Amino acid sequence: MKILCVAEKPSIAKSISEILAGGQRTARRSRAQYIQNYDFSYQLAGPLGRCHADFTMTSVLGHLTSSDFEDRVRKWHSCDPFQLFDARIETYIDDKLKPVAQNLKEEARRADILMIWTDCDREGEHIGQEIVNVCREVNARLRVKRARFSAIIPAQIHRACQNPFELDVRQAEAVDARISLDLRLGAAFTRLQTMTLQQRVPDLDGKVISYGPCQYPTLGFVCDQHFRVQNFVPETFWYISVGLERDDNNVQFKWSRGHLFDFEMAVVLYEICVESPMARVTNVKTKPTQKWKPLPLTTVELQKSGSRLLRLAPKKILDIAEKLYQQGFLSYPRTETDQFDKDFDFMSLIRKQVADPAWGGFAQRLVDGDFARPRNGQKNDKAHPPIHPTAHAGNLQADEKRVYEFVTRRFLACCSTNGEGQSTNVDIEIAGEKFTTSGLVILARNYLEVYPYDKWADSYLPNFQQGEQFMPSYCELKDGQTASPAYLTEADLVGLMDKNGIGTDATIAEHIAKIIEREYVEARQDRGAKYLVPSDLGIGLVVGYNQIGFDRSLTKPHLRRETEHRMQMICDGVATKNEVLQDSIMQYQEVYIKAKREFETVVQSVGRYMQEQPARAIRAGRPAGGGAPRGNRNNNDDNDDDDDDDDFGRDNGQGGGARGRGRGRGRGKAGTTTKARKPAAPRGRGTTTKGKGSTRKDPDDDDDNQGPAPKRPRTSGANTDNTGGTAPDCQCGAPAKQLVVRREGANKGRPFWTCSKGQDEGCGFFEWADGCENVATAPRRTTSAAQNRPAPPLRPPSRPDNEGPQCSCGMPAVQRTVQKAGPNQGKTFHTCSKPQGEQCGFFEWDDPDGQAGDRGRGGRADDGGGQSGDCFKCGQSGHWASACPNEDGGNNRGRSSRGRGAGASRARGGKRSRGR
């Protein structure tokens, strides 16, 4: 019996034939470059029979066939792009791969059985089908079998060979559908966009404006983050900082409330603390802790951590890994698997690293008994193991050396044990306020010795005893500001794409490179990190499509996810390929028709953002394909006018999303659009955006760079506010939703508009809904750390007079009375009803004329008796109660005045300026 085995790539053919042949094989060169044919004999004992069979193992080079449209529509101007949705698609073998197919035919002629050894995933099944089709052309009687394996290790390979399955036709058909849909959608939209925009926007002459179902969601991620950055409004918060100098160490305690956005409440709590500043240690807990070793390395993780740690572009990392793989130094670099097979031979691989001068000693210790099995992740593509070194490489240079070192150290770290340490937490209370600090003693670094990319450092904590009391060295009221989110790094983007199913491990890096190549996005270096900033063209496209508004946005991942879901339906037998194609094509046609009809919106948007010339430079015309009417009847009100130029001019004047900035930056910058406006440089924590007041204060100031947030936005009329106004559209193109500020602070109760899609998916749009400019601080915009925190539940804009307030937990607050001697003694206030330690921090005076309850609105005075800025004890201004000179003995509470001098006085100033 003669059996022809075909793998997806030469390396797999080589390693599998090595295993099956047990060293007894002959290699023949094929007519195709890179491909060898391996002959050997193999003893079959399973369902295929019990005999000595003659085996030949060869391979292809990935997909054998290509697809393109029939001749009739292949030329760009040969048809309306709409016809591409039902044009015939031809499948053919590219000239470059003809020798590969020829080799298959020659080998298949003499074979009885064709055994497919492609990777065990959907694409592998499709490649298998391509191989079958070619081989059957010359040998119609060929029996086809499919070897299934999840790792290239002898036991599995022999088992796969003895017990082959059938080829999974459904999976192959699912890929067929994917190929057809991607081609039709990509080509139709690319032609529509390119031909129309080239015609209308002079600066785009000669540029391909491609659309791809992976390219656009990738661009969408970059733009969404840009909008978040642009829309960010910093907000001031306050917190109490407590410290103690002990044993030559400055021990800092963190406030359990974190920080507060309500200045008055922070002051009240701070005053309570400095009134009775003695700290009591309520809990000292020491426990063992671990620093977890990393997971085995997948392609996506290699690109993410490599980009972050080695500062190389994801595509560059993958290219280097590919080269190292071909040189035999690394395992196959395209894998989704983060768990090693249970039979994986770790020890022989670790032994190969013993010779290395840098990590050889560590490898030796693993061999000598320190080895521990790597952790198992959640992913397994059943085709390739995690990326690991397969040989020691001592002579690599530059980036290749760094990538190899990273992979090797990661592998050795996986085979080591977690870092071990002892952590100590100390909780204290000052006047009922809780603070905490912690220390760490590292007992054994373990994997950290070989993996310097992870940081874990001792932090010494002096001895504290439960129940002990001490006077803090300082107790300060400090202020800070929420920080703008940063632009996405390449690592962030790889993570987002992976999470949302955009691209595969092998293609994610290519999609990022593609949107950079198309000039939709610019990779900008800033202090050692590379950030992705959308260009004017990229923003214009995204905003334009979002303004059109589709059920499934072209710039969000949903459409791709749906394609993925439909492919799975084919695989599961729930739908046939033809059903899926029919439904999907019809859906895409609808999207295309809407896009084409309203393409003027995209033209205007791109023109506006790329506005290197006055609006008139946008040539009159119509979308490619010659069908769409001008006038945009289906567009929003601003575009109802029948004159393109007027539309454009008025857009600017009314200050829509892009307008203010567009006009400002356009002046005198003709011919340099993309570079004329640079979005704000990436920011790290601690930097601030332009103040919210300054960006929104003057509606006639068109020169400010206020980002896409509309001052007086166009409205869709879908949502209405409580005064009958209509909802503005956010950058997502959807009507914004109205919420009410719930958090304690000067703006509590104010209605505002925000993106209806929430914090994670939304664009970060924000605008007050009461028509006023900022009274004080806007609702907090998110920082990257804060983004994952759920917003507190919102309550209705106003509450009936007979109802008590609700606290931030959503519970009715309880009324209490100030017991402490001072000007507020006897006053009532509402606070969270939960026991101490579980409280949400809610605080509100009951007296509407009271000090803190007023929240700084409506004629609140800075001066005058009894205001909160005055001493609680004597009523005089200029000092705090805890340093009251009129108090007997002049007790200044030790060194706590440090805080009053620095932090507190700043904080007071902050409050005063808000009141004006």
Place this chain on the structure above:
DNA sequence: GCAAGGTC
């Protein structure tokens, strides 16, 4: 001159 997915 279009896409995305394999691989060299």
